[in-house]
Amino acid sequence: MTGGAGHLADRLRALLGPERLLDGNLARNLYAHDGSIVTGDCGMVALPETTEEVATCMAMAHAAGVEVTPRGSGTGLAGGAVPLEGGLVISLARMREMGEVDTANACVWVQPGVLNLDVSMAVEHLGLHYAPDPSSQAACSIGGNVGTNAGGPHCLAYGVTVQHVLGLELVRPDGQVVVLGGEAPDPPGFDLRGVVVGAEGTVGVVTRVLLRLTPLPPDVRTMLLDFMTVAEASATVQAIIAEGIIPAALEMMDRNMALAVEEFVHAGLPTDAAALLLVEVDGTRAEVDTATGIVEAVAHRHGVRTVRVARDEEERALLWKARKTAFGAVARVRPSYYLHDCVVPRTRLVEIMEAIGEITARERVICLNVFHAGDGNLHPIIALDRSDPDETERAMRAGDQIVRACIALGGTLSGEHGIGVEKREYMPLVFDSGDLEAQACVRRAFDPDGRMNPGKVLPTGTRCGEVGLADTQVPEGTWI
Ligand SMILES: Cc1cc2nc3c(=O)[nH]c(=O)nc-3n(C[C@H](O)[C@H](O)[C@H](O)COP(=O)(O)OP(=O)(O)OC[C@H]3O[C@@H](n4cnc5c(N)ncnc54)[C@H](O)[C@@H]3O)c2cc1C
Secondary structure (H helix, E strand, C coil): HHHHHHHHHHHHHHHHHHHEEEHHCCCCCCCCCCCCCCHHHHEEEECCCCCCHHHHHHHHHHHHHEEEEEECCCCCCCCCCCCCCCCCCCCCCCCCCEECCCCCCCCCEECCCHHHHHHHHHHHHHHCCCCCCCCCCCCCCCCHHHHHHHCCCCCHHHHHHHHHHEEEEEEECCCEEEEEEECCCCCCCCHHHHHHHHCCCCCCCCEEEEECCCCCCCEEEEEEEEEHHHHHHHHHHHHHHHCCCCCCEEEEEHHHHHHHHHHCCCCCCCCCCEEEEEEEEEHHHHHHHHHHHHHHHHHHCCCCCEEECCCCHHHHHHHHHHCHHHHHHHHCCCCEEEEECCCHHHHHHHHHHHHHHHHHHHHCCEEEEEEEHHECCCCEEEEEECCCHHHHHHHHHHHHHHHHHHHHHHCCCCCCCCCCCCHHHHHHHHCHHHHHHHHHHCCCCEEEEECCCCCCCCCCCHHHHHHEEECCCCCCCCCC
8 A cells, every 4th residue: 555545544543543444455355345246446444433533534535535435234236335446445334323213203313334124123112113124134234225225125115215314414525524404394405315315425425314214014914926927927016006006015036036045944935836926015904904805816817826825923024034035045056146136117027027038048047036026126136156257257248138128128227226336337328428427517516526436326437527537447357
């Protein structure tokens, strides 16, 4: 480490102590990865515990002209938390305090390192929960959820992260601390929360978040439906919503995924069906009864083979365990996986599932599908062994074709995982140069020097007027 970065490491060590400034090879290697297959280059890692420490770290990095990458739990699937060219990673993992719950207004301030699931567990006794529930919720942080505008199975009915962030505290790239939004129902001035939520760490570091809490539903029922064709399952998804029912969750799993999960979780999933739907309805007992009846009737009209209704909380938890551990079950097929989380209009589900089948067959890769069918948010998981260069190459080719097929069907690049590094060069498929320039200008208004998480979200060479953003190239060969 040389020059400004070396000097910065000394200053940060003096601030945080040697155990909270990591620049050894092990740490630099670990923090050069996240849940994706992107490999980056990490210079040093700071582990602050307070907003004041984050602000001082940011001011020091500003003075030294060093790039900063914020990081939560590192479960991201698009390379967002992976630093690309050395620089400073600010990990928020030690900032895990929750404030007092405001029960009258159903909200709570939390630090960004608090894990998603811990919020719901902490407020359950008050009859509340935090609705966005990524499948990674036992591991991912609220700061990372804000960074990616995370979704989850229950976001179909309840909305994604941005709908649950009432306010946030942001440390700007020069170390200045600002608060956006807050308890007031209609805060004056521009509402900039939506710029920060989903910005993937490119506008500053989020150090506190005011979360909206949602009452626990009085009743809930979970059903598992199985079909002998993906087309019947897809048609059922559309038809349920066309009946005017928005289930709390409406998830699909194909046969490959059911096989992998069943071996692992033993939830009694039918492994001979082409597709399974996990449908959850909630509300009052009467609403749940009505919705269950409608879902069953619609499913029978579309060829469902069996409808299994969870008898009790234990069975319901088992079905959700099967859904939420699905990504991990892929390890039974291959040691690694590669996926995109593109979205298509719900009405195009049949076509995209057929296209994914054709693409993955042509490229001779194993694909397991498990996804948020209700909002058309796909997760075609291509199982791969990264030590096999040929299989890896075929997986990349298949991923590329799947992205393009989704866009061709009127879809978009990401439903919840973000753009990060993985999808940034696809951005011109959905935005013209004027759109991209406008986004670059918004980013530059927050980060004039282009030091916040450079190389993420916007494609290489995107400019704001005459001024280019940091033109970080992903170095050849560092992806996997
Ligand atoms: C098994 C598995 C299942 C998953 N299921 C889902 C799912 O259902 N829904 C879903 O949305 N995602 C899912 N994900 C992806 C991932 O868990 C989410 O993207 C999550 O929001 C990332 O949180 P994190 O704390 O790990 O963030 P990280 O990966 O550390 O960071 C993600 C992004 O946020 C930025 N960031 C992190 N903290 C801050 C901060 N304090 N201030 C500013 N920027 C910050 C980072 O720079 C990066 O760009 C899954 C991942 C796995 C491995």
